[in-house]
Amino acid sequence: MEELVQQIEQLKQEINEYQSVSAELTEAFRIKYLGTKGIVKNIMGEMKNVPNDRKKEFGQILNEFKVFAESKYEFLKESTNGSTKASATIDWSLPGDPVGVGSRHPLSLVRNQIVSIFKRLGFAVAEGPEIEDDWHNFGAMNLPEDHPARDMQDTFYIHKDPSWLLRTHTSSVQARVMEKQKPPIRVICPGRVYRNETVSARAHCFFHQVEGLYIDEHVSFADLKQTLYFFVQEMFGKDVKVRFRPSYFPFTEPSAEMDISCLICGGEGCNVCKHTGWVEILGSGMVHPKVLENFGIDPNKYTGFAFGMGVERIAQLKYQVNDLRLYSQNDIRFLKQFTGAV
Numbered sequence: 001m002e003e004l005v006q007q008i009e010q011l012k013q014e015i016n017e018y019q020s021v022s023a024e025l026t027e028a029f030r031i032k033y034l035g036t037k038g039i040v041k042n043i044m045g046e047m048k049n050v051p052n053d054r055k056k057e058f059g060q061i062l063n064e065f066k067v068f069a070e071s072k073y074e075f076l077k078e079s080t081n082g083s084t085k086a087s088a089t090i091d092w093s094l095p096g097d098p099v100g101v102g103s104r105h106p107l108s109l110v111r112n113q114i115v116s117i118f119k120r121l122g123f124a125v126a127e128g129p130e131i132e133d134d135w136h137n138f139g140a141m142n143l144p145e146d147h148p149a150r151d152m153q154d155t156f157y158i159h160k161d162p163s164w165l166l167r168t169h170t171s172s173v174q175a176r177v178m179e180k181q182k183p184p185i186r187v188i189c190p191g192r193v194y195r196n197e198t199v200s201a202r203a204h205c206f207f208h209q210v211e212g213l214y215i216d217e218h219v220s221f222a223d224l225k226q227t228l229y230f231f232v233q234e235m236f237g238k239d240v241k242v243r244f245r246p247s248y249f250p251f252t253e254p255s256a257e258m259d260i261s262c263l264i265c266g267g268e269g270c271n272v273c274k275h276t277g278w279v280e281i282l283g284s285g286m287v288h289p290k291v292l293e294n295f296g297i298d299p300n301k302y303t304g305f306a307f308g309m310g311v312e313r314i315a316q317l318k319y320q321v322n323d324l325r326l327y328s329q330n331d332i333r334f335l336k337q338f339t340g341a342v
């Protein structure tokens with residue numbers, strides 16, 4: 001009997017030290033200790049040789065041993081993936097599951113690119129609120145109340161107080177800069193803007209702009225042209241051509257829209273350029289003296305130019321996206337195509 005107790009102690013130690021790295025080894029443990037011809041069963045069989053008066057004591061020891069072996073088996077099973085099937089064997093040397101890496105939104109990519117080009121020319125970045133007052137969005141920009149030019153930029157007004165609105169352009173940020181800063185001023189204003197438009201492939205009730213403002217002594221239309229020409233060459237490549245068409249904006253005089261040669265057909269004429277060979281990309285002009293006066297800047301001493309472009313428009317040309325709605329639908333199949341773009 002004493003011998004048996006000693007044997008059990010030894011076996012317990014053996015079990016304690018047993019290690020398994022695979023489902024096969026765990027199964028081997030089960031067969032060796034807990035199987036129908038296993039060690040535990042075998043020792044149980046010794047019960048009949050134990051004298052009657054010690055049966056109770058020995059019974060307890062045996063039971064403890066059985067529970068000990070069983071719990072070790074449960075532990076091994078768990079650590080080798082809870083299965084005893086050979087097919088569930090884990091190969092720890094395999095590479096891990098790949099972690100999905102996101103991508104920047106195409107509009108962020110293009111905005112960052114626009115910003116970095118102008119930064120190299122010494123433009124600082126200015127930002128302002130999307131909920132704006134009438135003065136900064138319209139009044140200060142030479143768009144007085146009831147002026148017909150306001151029809152070009154209808155927006156959403158705050159119900160309780162219609163002197164608050166969602167800004168229609170980031171010119172409102174230029175207004176805020178001129179309010180605080182004395183010339184020379186050289187800023188670009190990226191941001192989201194809103195218009196009361198029916199949503200379609202070509203128009204949306206919100207979109208993104210980068211506007212720019214440069215005010216100093218002797219700033220001329222030649223500076224405007226050269227700055228914007230540099231920008232498009234950096235953005236679209238050295239071969240791109242530009243042309244300016246006279247236009248109208250209340251806050252600039254003279255005003256011009258700038259077209260670039262169509263990148264799709266190289267100027268031959270296609271659907272994108274509506275067979276003209278040119279695509280419009282931005283509005284620009286010399287800051288209207290009235291706007292300068294609104295901010296106490298002397299128009300006889302200072303002149304300036306301003307421009308504004310739609311980020312969606314630039315992204316559309318760069319990536320040939322032909323439906324504006326794609327930018328805000330969050331369709332993963334669309335967004336995934338920009339993985340790796342910088």
Ligand code: PHE
Pocket residue numbers: 168169170171211249252255283284285306307308309
């Ligand atoms: N604010 C104009 C718009 O949103 C763009 C623009 C800016 C035009 C500056 C000329 C000068 O349409």
